[in-house]
Amino acid sequence: MQTNLYSFVSNAAVKSAVPRLRVVLLGMAVLGMTAACTTTVQRVTSTQPVTRNSSPSDVSELRIADSALDSGNVDVARTIYERIVHANPASVPGLTGLGNTLYAVGDFTRAAVYYRRASQLNAADTAPLIGIARVAIHQRDFDEAIKTYRHILTLTPGDPLACAGLGAALDLSGDHAGAQASLREALKTNPGDPILSSNLGLSLILSGNPREGANVLLDVTRYPAAPPQARQDLALAYGLLGNTEAASEILAKDLPKASVQDNLRYYEIERLRQTQRSAATTSSPKVAAVPSQSVSSQSIR
Numbered sequence: 184m185q186t187n188l189y190s191f192v193s194n195a196a197v198k199s200a201v202p203r204l205r206v207v208l209l210g211m212a213v214l215g216m217t218a219a220c221t222t223t224v225q226r227v228t229s230t231q232p233v234t235r236n237s238s239p240s241d242v243s244e245l246r247i248a249d250s251a252l253d254s255g256n257v258d259v260a261r262t263i264y265e266r267i268v269h270a271n272p273a274s275v276p277g278l279t280g281l282g283n284t285l286y287a288v289g290d291f292t293r294a295a296v297y298y299r300r301a302s303q304l305n306a307a308d309t310a311p312l313i314g315i316a317r318v319a320i321h322q323r324d325f326d327e328a329i330k331t332y333r334h335i336l337t338l339t340p341g342d343p344l345a346c347a348g349l350g351a352a353l354d355l356s357g358d359h360a361g362a363q364a365s366l367r368e369a370l371k372t373n374p375g376d377p378i379l380s381s382n383l384g385l386s387l388i389l390s391g392n393p394r395e396g397a398n399v400l401l402d403v404t405r406y407p408a409a410p411p412q413a414r415q416d417l418a419l420a421y422g423l424l425g426n427t428e429a430a431s432e433i434l435a436k437d438l439p440k441a442s443v444q445d446n447l448r449y450y451e452i453e454r455l456r457q458t459q460r461s462a463a464t465t466s467s468p469k470v471a472a473v474p475s476q477s478v479s480s481q482s483i484r
Contacts, residue, residue: 245276257284275301279311291318309335309342316348320355328352341372343379350382359390377403381413384420391457393420404433411437422450423457 248263261284267277282297298314312335319328332349336342346369353362366383373379380403387396397420403413418433427447434443
């Protein structure tokens with residue numbers, strides 16, 4: 184199955200799609216934008232300067248721990264963060280780092296404890312607040328996530344990670360129009376940001392506009408450094424539009440053959456559900472399949 188940070192398809196489809204497409208967070212990334220969901224877990228480490236009373240050894244250990252966590256060496260990172268916190272229980276980077284290690288292994292409840300402790304020590308540090316918001320999304324407390332992300336944006340206006348997370352939380356709460364407005368506004372401040380653009384594309388897909396979402400995602404995925412989640416979301420759009428050949432071509436870049444086939448079967452089931460729901464509630468025609476074409480080509484307007 185598709186498991187990305189903001190893989191969290193119209194309003195009517197969201198309840199059935201979310202448990203399988205989105206809850207493996209983020210990261211959205213969210214999670215990256217953990218916001219907008221891989222399990223590409225979009226990690227967040229503190230970007231605040233180390234406090235002046237930190238010793239050179241503390242600074243060095245924090246860098247080693249952050250590097251270990253970035254590399255996926257969670258046990259090594261946790262050991263170092265624990266040593267830092269043992270030596271200085273008021274270390275906000277250390278506490279946040281411990282929260283990040285627990286978040287990385289799925290222990291969200293305990294991660295929240297460390298994030299909240301860090302935030303109580305320094306309310307102006309956004310790193311633990313980002314952690315709190317990402318945990319809230321995982322626990323499906325979308326109101327709490329929205330509130331927290333909006334608070335972060337009062338501290339650091341235009342922060343792309345917080346904007347992406349806010350868009351993801353709004354989408355998951357069912358407010359697709361609000362999510363898209365928020366993401367479009369954020370893109371004015373952060374033009375071309377791949378996570379914000381990816382989340383906007385996915386939001387359009389979730390709100391029942393896979394064609395428009397695909398066009399947004401095509402603009403993201405044309406770049407070599409595009410995040411895998413953008414490609415997987417583009418595959419979702421093609422799959423819901425009926426272009427299984429294009430969806431398969433995209434998925435094969437990141438997933439083994441068995442997973443590609445699983446995703447294609449899911450897209451077919453979800454597309455059928457949408458068609459049945461549409462037929463039951465309106466007299467509008469079914470969505471036509473998109474003609475097969477290379478996924479590296481122009482938009483599908």
